[in-house]
Amino acid sequence: MENKLKYSSQAYLIYSIFIIVLLTLAVRASNNMMMTTISLFAKYDLYFNQLEVGLTESVMALATFITTAIINTHLSAFPRRVLFIASNITFTIILAVMEFSNNISVWIFIFVAGFALGAIMPNIITFAGSSGDKKVRERILGIYTLALSVSLIAGPAYESYILNFEPLRYIFLYFVPFGIVASVFSFFIKFPDENIEKNHKKINVFGEPGFKVAVYAILAYNIVFALLITFGGIYAKSVLGFSYSQVTLLFTGFFIISFSSRLFYSIKTPENLWHYIAIAMLVTLTGIIAIFFSKFAIIYIIAYLMLGIPHGVTYPLSIVSISRTFDMSSRNVANSYFFSVMMLIGIITPSVGGFINNLIGFRNMFIILVPVIIYLIIASYFNIKRVNKNIH
Numbered sequence: 001m002e003n004k005l006k007y008s009s010q011a012y013l014i015y016s017i018f019i020i021v022l023l024t025l026a027v028r029a030s031n032n033m034m035m036t037t038i039s040l041f042a043k044y045d046l047y048f049n050q051l052e053v054g055l056t057e058s059v060m061a062l063a064t065f066i067t068t069a070i071i072n073t074h075l076s077a078f079p080r081r082v083l084f085i086a087s088n089i090t091f092t093i094i095l096a097v098m099e100f101s102n103n104i105s106v107w108i109f110i111f112v113a114g115f116a117l118g119a120i121m122p123n124i125i126t127f128a129g130s131s132g133d134k135k136v137r138e139r140i141l142g143i144y145t146l147a148l149s150v151s152l153i154a155g156p157a158y159e160s161y162i163l164n165f166e167p168l169r170y171i172f173l174y175f176v177p178f179g180i181v182a183s184v185f186s187f188f189i190k191f192p193d194e195n196i197e198k199n200h201k202k203i204n205v206f207g208e209p210g211f212k213v214a215v216y217a218i219l220a221y222n223i224v225f226a227l228l229i230t231f232g233g234i235y236a237k238s239v240l241g242f243s244y245s246q247v248t249l250l251f252t253g254f255f256i257i258s259f260s261s262r263l264f265y266s267i268k269t270p271e272n273l274w275h276y277i278a279i280a281m282l283v284t285l286t287g288i289i290a291i292f293f294s295k296f297a298i299i300y301i302i303a304y305l306m307l308g309i310p311h312g313v314t315y316p317l318s319i320v321s322i323s324r325t326f327d328m329s330s331r332n333v334a335n336s337y338f339f340s341v342m343m344l345i346g347i348i349t350p351s352v353g354g355f356i357n358n359l360i361g362f363r364n365m366f367i368i369l370v371p372v373i374i375y376l377i378i379a380s381y382f383n384i385k386r387v388n389k390n391i392h
Helices: 002-044 050-074 077-100 105-128 134-162 168-188 196-202 209-238 244-267 274-292 297-306 308-325 328-360 362-367 370-389
Strands: none
Touching: 002 050, 002 077, 002 105, 002 134, 002 168, 002 209, 002 244, 050 077, 050 105, 050 209, 050 328, 077 105, 077 168, 105 134, 105 328, 134 168, 134 244, 134 308, 209 244, 209 274, 209 297, 209 308, 209 328, 209 362, 209 370, 244 297, 244 308, 274 297, 274 308, 274 362, 274 370, 297 308, 308 328, 328 362
């Protein structure tokens, strides 16, 4: 009987990993393509100015925030699963019609895409972290984040190849097969039952030190990442003379570095999160200073690749911090709010960044982030000890 239970548990683990990896690869590759390409598409196909380019990213992030913060956190398991499946199908449809967008319809398409993504990503995280065993859970979360990294390498590499012979406008259509795979496998995802009313009454998500650390860590990096995704490709093309294909190749190199650092993290999963968080934040600080001095292509490439290191470890550090703080019954709410914070960064940063970019330029925009990063390092330090003592 014991062997049968052990076999059943192992079979479920293998099944979970298989579904998580395939779904994550398909969703993140197409999602990342949308995020990195929409700014180039808005700038060079729709002829938007820098502020309008920033607003395209902000609108998509706003729609995602609505889903994660308002809708997903208040749904029980069954309606959340229905929304999850419908959102994967909807996002696939958006990929198919994006090439027909104009200056008006593009706003509708990116809003719907963002809304769908808000129901997809937090629920994959919740499913990945659904094991009650800490070691198994963190190992699966490590595999999940590795799958994210692989998709972030494969997606831009595939896009770079396609852009050698296809116009930018048609690139969305080439990612429809990814959406179809995600839609099919979304039917195999199940969510644990939760007492939504109980969670909202008794759990102060934002007051928990593990949530604070997750937010401080992601703020320190995602503000920088949002600016790189929105304006980094434009700077490389317009100022440094990169082609479309070279821009997406730069993204590929960035995500290869991200994958390498995430692979190292998954092998050496830390008991004490502070060591990795401190290193990630310090590398971010160094990278943004290097961006400030990047008048030449080689310096810009080095700075860009360097920032792939914190990209690789910051996200898994954040979700592990949350998994150590909240039990299974409340983890979906915490993950949804965390993803909502990420989307708030995505809403505010591109539009504000577009305004600042117009005033002082791309490189100067990064140097003003230095005191912000320093403050977040200090804030993380004063909360991290409480996370290590409170492990579920």
